[in-house]
Amino acid sequence: MPELPEVETTVAGLRSVLEGRVLTRVEPRRADLRVPFPPDLRQRMTGARVASLGRRAKYGLVNTDRGDTMIFHLGMSGRWRIDPEVNGAHDHLLLETDEGRRLSLCDPRRFGFVELARTDALEAYPPFAKLGPEPLGPAFTGAALRAALAGKTCSIKAALLDQRVVAGLGNIYVCEALFGAGIAPGRAAGRISAARLDRLVETIRAVLASAIAAGGSTLRDYARPDGELGYFSKQWQVYGREGEPCPACGAPVLRRVDGGRSTFYCGHCQR
């Protein structure tokens, strides 16, 4: 499933094709993904110039000179393809620019979606209205995290997955950040010291930045026809490594399942 770094990498790849260009073709090829495509998507986006691209949490943003923002979410399996040689059955939205570059949004499982909002009202767009700070932004500090967690009795892992506490963190990066910060995933969120939360914030930023850098280093691959945006291989320290030696102490990495999600951690290094 694409997480924040994959979305950031995807936006960087799209920026190289779309920024400053006029969209000459905007064609949904079915009525819906997880939700219907906006009925006026083609009309509002065709002929518009792409002013900029951005990201909020795990949402990609395509801002046009008409004051519209096309918001996309990659769901479980979504990816953008650049200059595909052929359009397949899972290419559900096609874009073309005045330079003749083509993009397709491919989403076999159709858990993703595309919506439109006015750029100047994005903060009021319902999924954004309750989002916490961006983990890579200036508002996400140890003090802010401490305030957000005050009095919370849920686990620190559950708290970090709560998008109101911090936006865009998913299971993989939460597992990796808690390992890096040496914090046990089941520890009560409201009872972690300020110093440890400072370290956790630094670790979250470092884990995300390292994944974005890894994604950036694969961006060149997207220049080829049929290049796909959104996924890259990454070596995790504990995620997906149950039973393998902890990279810090050598004890076997443990896995626990709660709420259908796996938590990977070291019972020795994380307290």
Ligand SMILES: [Zn+2]
């Ligand atoms: Zn360990």
